[in-house]
Amino acid sequence: MAKNDLTTRNLMLDSLKQYAKNRISFNFIREHDAKNEIPLDILKEMYDHNILGVHLLLIPEEYGGLGGQTTEIYRICEQLARIDLGIATGVFATFLGSDPLNVGGTPEQKAKWFKKIAHENKLVAYGATEADAGSDLVSLRTRAEHVVKDGKVVGYKITGSKMWISNGGVADIYTVLALAPGGPSWFIVEKGTPGFTQDAHEDKHGIRLSNTAGLSFDEVYVPAENLIGLKEGQGFLQAQAVFGYTRLMVAAFGLGGGEEAVETALEYAGQRIQAGGPLSQKQGFMLKLITPHYVRFEAARAYIDWTAKQLEVNNHGLATEGAIAKLYATESGNKAAEDAIQAMGGFGYTKEFAVEKIKRDVKITCIYEGTSEVLEMTIFRGRWQEHLKSRGQYYLSQAAEFDTIHAQNPNVGADSVALGFRALARVLEDCRANKLTRHQYVTFMLGDLISEMEVAAVFTRECANKRVTEGSRFDIATLSTMARVNARQSAFKTASEGLRLILGTCPTINTAEVSQAVNLVGIEDKMRGLIDDMDTVSAKLREIFKK
Amino acid sequence: MNIIVCIKQVPDSTQVKVDPKTGTLIRAGVPSILNPYDHFALERALDIKAKTGAKVTLLSMGPNQATAVLRLGLALGADEGVLLSDRAFAGSDTWATSYALATAIKKIGGYDLILCGQMAIDGDTAQTGPGIAYHLNIPQITFCESIDASGNQVVVKKLIEGGHQILEADLPVLVTMTMPPDYVAKYPSFMAAHKAQDKTIHTWTAADIGADPSKLGLNGSPTRVDRIFPPPARAKGEMFSGSAVELANKFVEILKKESVLK
Numbered sequence: 176m177a178k179n180d181l182t183t184r185n186l187m188l189d190s191l192k193q194y195a196k197n198r199i200s201f202n203f204i205r206e207h208d209a210k211n212e213i214p215l216d217i218l219k220e221m222y223d224h225n226i227l228g229v230h231l232l233l234i235p236e237e238y239g240g241l242g243g244q245t246t247e248i249y250r251i252c253e254q255l256a257r258i259d260l261g262i263a264t265g266v267f268a269t270f271l272g273s274d275p276l277n278v279g280g281t282p283e284q285k286a287k288w289f290k291k292i293a294h295e296n297k298l299v300a301y302g303a304t305e306a307d308a309g310s311d312l313v314s315l316r317t318r319a320e321h322v323v324k325d326g327k328v329v330g331y332k333i334t335g336s337k338m339w340i341s342n343g344g345v346a347d348i349y350t351v352l353a354l355a356p357g358g359p360s361w362f363i364v365e366k367g368t369p370g371f372t373q374d375a376h377e378d379k380h381g382i383r384l385s386n387t388a389g390l391s392f393d394e395v396y397v398p399a400e401n402l403i404g405l406k407e408g409q410g411f412l413q414a415q416a417v418f419g420y421t422r423l424m425v426a427a428f429g430l431g432g433g434e435e436a437v438e439t440a441l442e443y444a445g446q447r448i449q450a451g452g453p454l455s456q457k458q459g460f461m462l463k464l465i466t467p468h469y470v471r472f473e474a475a476r477a478y479i480d481w482t483a484k485q486l487e488v489n490n491h492g493l494a495t496e497g498a499i500a501k502l503y504a505t506e507s508g509n510k511a512a513e514d515a516i517q518a519m520g521g522f523g524y525t526k527e528f529a530v531e532k533i534k535r536d537v538k539i540t541c542i543y544e545g546t547s548e549v550l551e552m553t554i555f556r557g558r559w560q561e562h563l564k565s566r567g568q569y570y571l572s573q574a575a576e577f578d579t580i581h582a583q584n585p586n587v588g589a590d591s592v593a594l595g596f597r598a599l600a601r602v603l604e605d606c607r608a609n610k611l612t613r614h615q616y617v618t619f620m621l622g623d624l625i626s627e628m629e630v631a632a633v634f635t636r637e638c639a640n641k642r643v644t645e646g647s648r649f650d651i652a653t654l655s656t657m658a659r660v661n662a663r664q665s666a667f668k669t670a671s672e673g674l675r676l677i678l679g680t681c682p683t684i685n686t687a688e689v690s691q692a693v694n695l696v697g698i699e700d701k702m703r704g705l706i707d708d709m710d711t712v713s714a715k716l717r718e719i720f721k722k
Numbered sequence: 723m724n725i726i727v728c729i730k731q732v733p734d735s736t737q738v739k740v741d742p743k744t745g746t747l748i749r750a751g752v753p754s755i756l757n758p759y760d761h762f763a764l765e766r767a768l769d770i771k772a773k774t775g776a777k778v779t780l781l782s783m784g785p786n787q788a789t790a791v792l793r794l795g796l797a798l799g800a801d802e803g804v805l806l807s808d809r810a811f812a813g814s815d816t817w818a819t820s821y822a823l824a825t826a827i828k829k830i831g832g833y834d835l836i837l838c839g840q841m842a843i844d845g846d847t848a849q850t851g852p853g854i855a856y857h858l859n860i861p862q863i864t865f866c867e868s869i870d871a872s873g874n875q876v877v878v879k880k881l882i883e884g885g886h887q888i889l890e891a892d893l894p895v896l897v898t899m900t901m902p903p904d905y906v907a908k909y910p911s912f913m914a915a916h917k918a919q920d921k922t923i924h925t926w927t928a929a930d931i932g933a934d935p936s937k938l939g940l941n942g943s944p945t946r947v948d949r950i951f952p953p954p955a956r957a958k959g960e961m962f963s964g965s966a967v968e969l970a971n972k973f974v975e976i977l978k979k980e981s982v983l984k
């Protein structure tokens with residue numbers, strides 16, 4: 176059970192929205208974006224206990240925080256992203272920077288640092304990336320050497336540099352990954368420690384309200400008690416333990432950014448008269464540029480929320496689910512922001528409206544905390560193991576579950592999910608039998624298809640259980656229509672892409688045989704009624720977002 | 723001093739539309755908020771609490787979801803909440819509602835000051851506050867922009883046509899509040915929202931407060947809402963620009979064409 180109930184969560188969200196409404200106007204954001212300036216006062220106010228105290232969510236209750244649960248943290252992240260992804264990143268960096276401590280810190284370390292972060296409103300930064308160690312953290316070069324006194328390790332001297340660190344130039348406390356004699360380890364370094372300097376703020380494509388800077392360490396001395404967990408070599412484990420969780424938060428960023436862009440476009444479309452009527456009444460306009468994005472947002476929301484609830488039970492782990500959530504939500508948000516510009520035509524392309532900025536901002540969510548390609552590999556590896564372990568049954572047994580769901584509830588697209596899972600199982604099996612995963616490209620695409628199907632499955636299952644995801648503005652009937660649209664498209668993508676991959680890499684395979692096995696025709700047959708369903712969703716969108 | 727603030731959860735009227743065909747409110751996807759006048763009244767009660775150490779009790783009638791506005795009030799600093807929730811209250815007009823609220827206030831007891839918003843933005847009647855005062859048989863001052871309480875008295879600034887009145891009244895009294903145009907509502911910090919979970923909200927039924935069932939709901943409501951409709955759209959105006967002389971000539975020309983001028 177979440178410690179903060181739904182009412183409390185909604186109160187927090189309202190406070191955040193009202194704060195933003197009063198303090199962070201679009202013009203304010205626009206000016207800072209143009210000048211590449213960080214609104215440090217805003218971050219400080221957001222951390223102020225009497226105003227918001229957002230950062231208290233990540234601090235356990237015993238150290239004076241709120242011990243926020245995954246659900247409220249992701250919902251706050253989504254809302255922050257709707258305000259501004261740069262500001263959101265500034266807040267998130269503190270969450271991220273505190274995580275190694277949360278996972279690996281000793282009780283004394285937690286007491287010391289969490290109390291500091293909670294009561295002195297300290298900004299935190301998370302320093303992992305280096306010039307030669309981005310996705311590939313194993314190439315880490317920053318070193319931490321022992322400082323020995325009377326035969327005992329009393330401290331470390333850190334030397335090296337970090338790149339593109341969020342809050343890098345403005346944080347008070349840094350968690351830094353460095354190679355100690357016993358292996359990669361996290362260290363806490365405070366601003367002002369001799370030998371520790373911060374580079375200038377980067378000039379970036381987007382999230383320009385977030386400070387990003389390099390860090391340099393020249394024999395920076397930290398006492399041994401600043402080694403997180405007091406044991407060397409735990410760094411990667413501590414980083415990986417929270418990936419499921421941190422990636423879920425970036426997933427919420429992708430969702431929030433995308434929603435804000437498309438909502439702006441939809442409101443505009445309700446008022447923009449072209450060829451005798453508002454754009455929002457034009458079927459092609461809606462079905463091409465607006466409606467599909469709402470379908471994907473609701474699918475993403477269902478999946479993020481479902482993963483969050485699992486994380487609250489399991490505490491850590493769920494690396495594959497976190498990767499799926501992030502890949503799906505951030506890529507959806509990014510495409511949605513692009514279409515939002517298109518939907519607003521010339522206005523969308525100018526700086527008068529927020530969509531142009533959101534488009535620049537949201538791209539970062541496909542890069543930091545694991546690029547989309549790294550996530551595809553992670554997802555592929557995770558589920559490939561399951562496929563092999565179960566001798567190909569992993570997705571077949573899920574297909575059977577969705578047959579049952581469809582028998583009980585024929586209106587949520589469970590039949591398409593079942594077909595999609597069977598196609599996926601077959602594609603994976605053909606890849607195994609013909610050793611097609613020696614192609615890196617195949618593994619990427621499989622990761623993508625897996626995420627597509629797993630998200631569709633969760634969305635459909637939630638609708639079958641008549642559960643409206645927290646934070647959704649749609650009723651269960653509309654969500655079910657969306658789930659139907661989504662399941663058909665995910666199944667279609669899985670079957671058609673799967674065939675493309677197999678036939679594109681395997682010269683010996685029989686086209687007719689594999690096509691039949693993947694059953695693209697059966698999946699296509701489910702397309703009946705698809706456009707009507709999409710029109711139904713469009714009508715609901717017009718009703719909800721009419722000004 | 724004991725202050726009771728009556729608060730109501732309302733749909734955010736800036737987002738509500740009326741279906742022109744059926745005349746009903748389209749509430750799909752419209753968020754609920756604390757009635758802004760009540761929000762203002764509540765903040766003024768909390769100012770008095772800060773100064774005098776008064777106890778602030780919140781009272782709301784509504785479905786279970788109305789707990790949200792009580793929580794908001796508790797997070798902002800009120801001490802306790804009471805929710806009147808019962809099917810028997812459903813369909814009450816302002817008369818029956820003020821009877822129910824007054825009956826609950828009697829049960830809370832020991833009150834010195836009752837604060838209400840001037841009106842709720844979903845009905846715009848401004849009748850409930852005065853109705854409560856009637857049922858309790860205590861004096862009332864409406865339309866107040868500010869209030870100060872000390873000892874056994876309140877001093878208020880009441881908005882009147884073309885100006886203000888400064889009035890004093892002895893306690894107990896009921897005051898309805900209206901906010902100045904530049905009012906920015908306060909919202910709680912995350913910690914305050916969290917801590918409000920530990921404060922008490924009593925849920926009372928009609929029987930709990932000993933209300934007479936014949937005075938509640940549709941039975942107890944002498945008024946009925948006949949129809950709700952949006953004002954008919956006005957015909958589109960025409961805009962002209964030019965110098966004063968050009969415009970004057972243009973108007974004369976049009977007025978002649980429309981046979982207003984001969």
Ligand SMILES: Cc1cc2nc3c(=O)[nH]c(=O)nc-3n(C[C@H](O)[C@H](O)[C@H](O)COP(=O)(O)OP(=O)(O)OC[C@H]3O[C@@H](n4cnc5c(N)ncnc54)[C@H](O)[C@@H]3O)c2cc1C
Pocket residue numbers: 268300301302303304308309310311338339340341342379382387539542543544545546547548549
């Ligand atoms: C604005 C911003 C803020 C950031 N904040 C932080 C922060 O606070 N803390 C922090 O530690 N880091 C931060 N980063 C760094 C970020 O996490 C990295 O940029 C990210 O991990 C990718 O690493 P890279 O940039 O070196 O790209 P690379 O790893 O060089 O990747 C380049 C491209 O190659 C692909 N690729 C990578 N590996 C493979 C492979 N094995 N096979 C095939 N393709 C591959 C990638 O998907 C990508 O498309 C931030 C970056 C930015 C831009």
